[in-house]
Amino acid sequence: MSSPFSSAELQDLISKLHRLEQWQREVESQRGNQPAKGGYTRGDPKARARAAGPVGAQQSFPGIPQLASLWKLEEEAGPEFSGPAFGAVEEGPGPLPDLCEEQCIFISLNHREALQRVHLAYSAGFWARVSLEKFTDQVTPLSFPDTASHFIVLRACGIGGYVRFASREHFNRLRDQIFAGGLVAFGFESFAELDVFCQGARITVPPLFVPC
Numbered sequence: 613m614s615s616p617f618s619s620a621e622l623q624d625l626i627s628k629l630h631r632l633e634q635w636q637r638e639v640e641s642q643r644g645n646q647p648a649k650g651g652y653t654r655g656d657p658k659a660r661a662r663a664a665g666p667v668g669a670q671q672s673f674p675g676i677p678q679l680a681s682l683w684k685l686e687e688e689a690g691p692e693f694s695g696p697a698f699g700a701v702e703e704g705p706g707p708l709p710d711l712c713e714e715q716c717i718f719i720s721l722n723h724r725e726a727l728q729r730v731h732l733a734y735s736a737g738f739w740a741r742v743s744l745e746k747f748t749d750q751v752t753p754l755s756f757p758d759t760a761s762h763f764i765v766l767r768a769c770g771i772g773g774y775v776r777f778a779s780r781e782h783f784n785r786l787r788d789q790i791f792a793g794g795l796v797a798f799g800f801e802s803f804a805e806l807d808v809f810c811q812g813a814r815i816t817v818p819p820l821f822v823p824c
Contacts, residue, residue, distance in 0.1 A: 671819045674773030679789055683821040686778075690810075690817030698741055698814040705738035705812055712811050718804035733805040736798055737812025740766055743796050756780075756799030762806045764818060767796040774818035776806065785823060 671688060673680040695709065712734055716726035739751040744766060756763070763783040764776045769791040777783045783799065800806045810817045 673821055674775065675771045679770050682789065682824055683775075683786075684824050685819055686822045687820035689819040690807075693810070693814060693816045695811060695814060698745065701742050701746070705735045708734055709811060712808045715804040715808050719802050729801075729805055730808050733800060733808040734812035737809040737814075740796055740798065740809070741813040741815070743767070749794070750796045752798075754795065754797065757801055759801045760799030761801065762803050763797060763799045764806055764809065765795070765797045766813070766815075767794055769794055774815060776818045776820050777822075778820055782822060 671685050673683040673685075675683075708731055712730055713727065716723055716730055719729055720726035736752060742748070743750050761780060762776065762778060763780070764774065765771065765783075765786065766774050768786070771790070775786075777786065780799070783797070787795075798806075798809060800809065807817055
């Protein structure tokens with residue numbers, strides 16, 4: 613059966629569809645920058661969240677029901693990650709972003725020590741993401757500094773999302789509740805290092821959970 617359109621007509625139609633798609637993206641972007649007038653607005657994430665219900669219902673513990681019932685949300689996830697997307701493994705972590713280097717002031721009064729810890733956290737984040745992308749075991753050892761008090765879990769049996777904890781006791785409690793296989797987790801002395809880790813992994817800082 614022959615096409616009802618000529619080649620030139622098809623090209624013109626495709627061009628118009630591309631322009632329409634671009635126009636729609638611009639409209640939605642403008643809506644997202646305007647305050648919501650109430651109700652559901654397609655381009656406004658905050659309005660979507662309000663229309664969908666309480667935050668607690670949206671950010672429940674991302675695990676199987678038996679596990680999720682043991683944890684409650686303490687703090688929402690951080691702002692959506694806006695840096696470059698995760699690339700090929702061969703590219704490596706890349707240079708440390710200025711945003712991450714600025715975190716040094718929250719880590720140590722010794723700038724050299726703080727910068728070293730920032731670089732380690734950023735690199736660890738990248739290689740943790742590699743473990744997820746390649747479905748491999750954690751590249752670095754599953755051990756944490758004795759002073760670690762901020763923990764992040766990117767993969768664990770029975771969990772389908774990223775979570776974090778603000779105490780070793782809470783992290784150890786989770787480890788007692790899950791099977792050990794496939795765990796990808798890291799611990800840091802400061803929240804700033806955990807934040808830099810997430811930059812290296814190209815992810816949003818996960819929500820914080822505490823036991824019920």
